[in-house]
Amino acid sequence: MLNQQDLQGIYVPVITPFLETGELDFLSYHRYLKSLLTHEIQGLVINGTTAEAPTVAWEEVVQIVQETRKGLDGRQMPLIIGTGTNDTVSSIKRTELAGQIGAEAVMIVTPYYSRPSTEGIVQHFQKVAEVGVPIIVYEVPSRTGIRLPVDAIRRIMDIPGVIGMKDSTSGTELIRSLAPYDTKPILCGDDIHFHDLLCHGATGGILASANVNTEVYIQIFRLALQGDYPRAEKLFDVLKPYIHKLFEESNPAPLKWLLARQGLISTDTLRLPMGPITDELKLSFDKLLHEQHEPIH
Numbered sequence: 597m598l599n600q601q602d603l604q605g606i607y608v609p610v611i612t613p614f615l616e617t618g619e620l621d622f623l624s625y626h627r628y629l630k631s632l633l634t635h636e637i638q639g640l641v642i643n644g645t646t647a648e649a650p651t652v653a654w655e656e657v658v659q660i661v662q663e664t665r666k667g668l669d670g671r672q673m674p675l676i677i678g679t680g681t682n683d684t685v686s687s688i689k690r691t692e693l694a695g696q697i698g699a700e701a702v703m704i705v706t707p708y709y710s711r712p713s714t715e716g717i718v719q720h721f722q723k724v725a726e727v728g729v730p731i732i733v734y735e736v737p738s739r740t741g742i743r744l745p746v747d748a749i750r751r752i753m754d755i756p757g758v759i760g761m762k763d764s765t766s767g768t769e770l771i772r773s774l775a776p777y778d779t780k781p782i783l784c785g786d787d788i789h790f791h792d793l794l795c796h797g798a799t800g801g802i803l804a805s806a807n808v809n810t811e812v813y814i815q816i817f818r819l820a821l822q823g824d825y826p827r828a829e830k831l832f833d834v835l836k837p838y839i840h841k842l843f844e845e846s847n848p849a850p851l852k853w854l855l856a857r858q859g860l861i862s863t864d865t866l867r868l869p870m871g872p873i874t875d876e877l878k879l880s881f882d883k884l885l886h887e888q889h890e891p892i893h
């Protein structure tokens with residue numbers, strides 16, 4: 597099981613490759629995973645936003661975990677599984693099941709859609725934490741429609757079993773508000789703010805864009821760890837145009853297109869209501885890739 601000290605470095609949220617028919621494509625998954633695992637990443641996040649969690653059934657998540665372990669071939673690497681929903685009971689059930697299949701931690705998103713009260717949200721995290729699998733709180737207002745007040749985040753972070761947070765709040769306001777307190781580790785979950793958050797004490801990131809240029813992300817993290825933020829920023833500036841393109845349309849559609857273009861997955865198929873990127877983005881992404889260098893796997 598993960599603890600607070602483990603929340604350091606680059607965690608990569610994996611995609612879920614599909615065949616054109618919409619079924620899971622494990623041939624592609626293994627090719628993609630093999631390439632990813634050539635890097636010294638800290639761990640993998642399965643069933644996150646990047647994995648299209650809303651359209652992947654739990655039975656499929658179990659299969660993906662099994663295939664991931666096969667791909668790891670004995671290598672020790674933490675697997676974090678996304679088990680948060682907007683229903684406390686189902687989040688508890690999924691967290692129990694994730695624990696049974698060996699999740700080292702789970703990622704629990706702020707419950708969305710039903711607009712629960714702050715009190716209800718704190719209780720949601722308390723109940724899920726009682727399962728006993730370490731929790732990474734995932735705060736992503738742009739997707740959930742809720743921005744938790746700092747007090748509530750502090751209460752949630754204080755829950756035993758919560759080991760840290762993935763901050764996707766688009767900026768440094770939250771991390772700066774938490775800085776005066778002895779808070780648990782914060783991982784950046786908003787790719788374009790990775791360097792900014794490192795400067796404010798983030799201990800790493802869970803970054804969809806680190807599926808490509810992975811080595812550069814690792815270097816940026818290492819430079820920040822040494823306190824060399826200017827060099828880290830120089831490297832990060834190189835990544836910015838890619839990050840902008842990867843998030844110009846909903847993640848993970850641009851990422852899947854890019855991985856398919858690189859031959860790592862066989863198609864860029866997404867499950868509806870998600871769909872492929874527009875021709876305009878394909879053209880402008882191609883232009884970027886020709887002007888700059890192709891990303892490093």
Ligand SMILES: O=C(O)C1=N[C@H](C(=O)O)C[C@H](O)C1
Binds near residue numbers: 736786847
């Ligand atoms: O799946 C994830 O984990 C991530 N999802 C975010 C999103 O798509 O909103 C982006 C972040 O890079 C990681």
